[in-house]
Amino acid sequence: MDPRAIRAKFGQDYVATERTFMMGIDQRFTAEMAERFRNRQVLETCTGGGFTTIALARVAAHVITVEIDQAHQAQARQNLATAGLLGRVTFVLADIMDEHTWDGLPPVDAAFLDPDWAATGPDHVHRFVPSSTRPPADALLERSFRATRNLALVLPPTLDIRELCTLPSHERQKLYMDQSHELYCLYFGDLAVSLGETELRV
Numbered sequence: 467m468d469p470r471a472i473r474a475k476f477g478q479d480y481v482a483t484e485r486t487f488m489m490g491i492d493q494r495f496t497a498e499m500a501e502r503f504r505n506r507q508v509l510e511t512c513t514g515g516g517f518t519t520i521a522l523a524r525v526a527a528h529v530i531t532v533e534i535d536q537a538h539q540a541q542a543r544q545n546l547a548t549a550g551l552l553g554r555v556t557f558v559l560a561d562i563m564d565e566h567t568w569d570g571l572p573p574v575d576a577a578f579l580d581p582d583w584a585a586t587g588p589d590h591v592h593r594f595v596p597s598s599t600r601p602p603a604d605a606l607l608e609r610s611f612r613a614t615r616n617l618a619l620v621l622p623p624t625l626d627i628r629e630l631c632t633l634p635s636h637e638r639q640k641l642y643m644d645q646s647h648e649l650y651c652l653y654f655g656d657l658a659v660s661l662g663e664t665e666l667r668v
Contacts, residue, residue, distance in 0.1 A: 475487070476520075480515065482515050486517075491620070492643065494643070495648070495668060502653065505525070506574075507527050507576070510578045512562070512580045512581055513538060513539060514542065516545040519531050530556045532560055532567065539559050562601060563602075575614055576657060580620040581606055581620075583598070592621075594621065603621060607619055616655035617655060618657055636654045639652075641666045
């Protein structure tokens with residue numbers, strides 16, 4: 467990976483593979499998103515390279531982050547160490563869709579859910595129901611609601627938002643970089659600043 471590209475997207479000389487670079491959310495978005503989690507005990511799923519973890523750890527009381535891929539978790543640990551934030555994060559290597567994982571987690575008052583939706587191809591369609599993310603975003607959201615009602619869920623910009631009509635009341639934020647719609651973030655519970663659609667442009 468080109469260190470200049472990593473620095474431009476994430477703000478420091480972190481480590482990233484092509485996959486964690488592609489899936490990592492730009493620092494201009496994560497800084498804004500993390501503010502909603504200030505002083506909270508936060509569960510993060512799907513750590514990846516730890517780039518959102520860094521933003522959350524800067525403002526949250528503590529972050530518990532769950533990752534299924536050992537190589538991704540090792541990369542995230544290194545990046546959190548580079549950021550000087552290792553002491554503000556608990557790393558869990560596990561499958562977040564396994565009930566035993568949830569049994570071992572401490573109580574949290576908010577969660578940031580960022581399932582892997584990087585699957586692409588000429589015939590690929592991003593779906594919420596049944597979900598085409600890993601883990602399935604619909605099942606992850608349903609399970610996470612049992613831990614806290616204060617949730618944020620990241621989804622791809624190509625999603626047909628009509629698939630979200632059965633969800634509880636939420637804020638559906640469209641995130642833009644310049645004029646490009648990069649992703650959606652759904653906020654539930656106390657994390658929602660208003661109901662309906664909002665925008666964040668950087």
